[in-house]
Amino acid sequence: MRIGLAGVGRIGAFHARTLVGLDFVDELVVTDTNVEAARALAEEFGIEVAADSEALLASGVDGFVIATATPGHAPLLWQGIAAGVPTFCEKPVAATLEETIALTGLVAATGVPVHVGFQRRFDAGYQRARRAVESGELGFIHTIRANTHDQSPPHASYIPTSGGIFRDCNVHDFDILRFVTGQEVTSVYATGANKGADFFSGAGDVDTGAALLTLDDGTMVLVSSTRYNGAGHDVRMEVFGEKGTIAVGLDHSLAMGSAEEGVDFPRGPRKWSFMERFLPAYQAELTAFADVARGKRPSPCTVRDALEAFRVAEACELSRVERRPVALSEIKGV
Template sequence: MKLAVAGVGRIGAFHARTLKDVAGVDTIVVADLNHEAASSVAAEIGAEVVADPLDLVHQGIDGLVIATATDGHAPLLRAALTAGIPVFCEKPVAGTLGETIELAELEAKTGTLAHIGFQRRFDAAYRRARAAVTSGEIGTIHAIRATTHDQAPPPRAYVKVSGGIFHDCNIHDFDIIRFVSGAEPTTVYATGANKGDPMFTEEGDVDTAAAIITLDDGTLVTVTATRYNGAGHDVRMEVTGSGGAVAVGLDDSLALRSLEDGVQFPAGPQCWSFFERFHDAYLAELSAFAGLVATTSPSPCTVRDALEASRIAHACDLSRAQARLVHMSEIPGLDAPIADGT
């Protein structure tokens, strides 16, 4: 197989190195608007170099990995879908809900394999949580709690283009809630606050957020996010059912300290970034993509799935702005949302 990587920043370079060691991948082509960076990665892994990422679709490739800056995602994804080239794309697929809907429609029209980079779907513990729910192991699900707490805030330049905390941070929670529960949200109530750097207020964002989501099977979900978790990077999920309860992220790296007498857990060390927390999941998702290209198997996380996560983020934005309960029927999308993702 001949695979291409568009964008060789931190995650793109990691993806390129991952593909180098995947069985069946014979040739890798890389491209980045920073030609020096592309040449450096290419020299390291023995890859070919193309100057313009958009030219990658004309290189006779079998699959494309998109890891450029956010504004490069939609043009490259559109080009790959139109050309019938299997494509892996980091989130978000586009900067607006309307463009995301358009790309989901194009995915359906072309039938081209598109795999969106929600790496939590490839984390072993999240997959076990899904199995515990779908198998009935923990009975009827009553509540889910999802947490994404960053250790330190991103720079202003990132905040300006991120779309806000619900879109760049909680979007992963929204996707994994759908994946684990197999259910769709019906209503959302969200709020947020700023007690840190004034840039968040100045950019129309918040540094801490919370949402209550009701799923179509009656499950209640709470979601929280903050840019200021000084203890470390904390990503968790708890699923409570009539027959038991399970947790993801409850290990010795937990960025939380117990004040109970005699409790030594967690032993540490903590994770300080998403990359540490999900290193193995990132490896797994790219290896899986290469396997999908080789076998022409269905995508485990489609543009349609990305659209549904984005719709939840937009519902949270609307709820926070208007201080009211938002029904998901108010948010534009495609008919008959899909939550399977298997």
């Protein structure tokens, strides 16, 4: 297959390294507004460079991968759909709710396959948790805890366009929550705080967030996020049921120490970034995208899925700002 990749920044370069190592990729062509960065990556891997996204899409690609900064996602997704090319887009598909709704309608009207990059759906632990819930192994589920704790903050320039901690970090938790439980969020109450760098509050954001979500079957979900988890990158989900409990991310890489005497868990080594934590999942999701592009399977994570996760994030941000519970019915959908 000939795959086109737009964006060679941190996640784009990571995807490029993944793609060139996958058997189904015969040719990879990249483009970026930073021409020198695109050329350097192309030279490193012996791949092609396109002058811009229009030239890339016109070069006969079988699939289009969007990994630019968030403001570029929606315009490039429109281009990919208009060209009729199966497209993979990193989350979020757009920076605003209105744009996301518009893209949901466009995909439905055109039928062009679009796969959104929520890689946790391809992580073995989360898939095991989903099976445990679906099979009834845990009995009824009453409580879930989910967290996304980054080891260190991104560059200050990233925050003003990130959408805020709930849209940028916890949106992954909101998507995987729907995936694991098969339920929808009905209400949220969220808060946040800043104890770190001034650039978070300067952008109207927080460096630490927390939310209480209620699912449509009455399950309580406790969600947390932070940009400052010096012990390492910590992404987990704990599912508490009537008959048992299961945890995702509870292994020897856990970024936490025990206060109990004589306990040697976890022994390490720890993970220090989301790319390290989810490398197998990233490989699996891009392999799945190849099947989507070849018509072998429907999208495993649609724009509609992305919209529903975005609506939860939007509700959390509204709750944080207005300091009140927010029903999901207050957030526009389709």
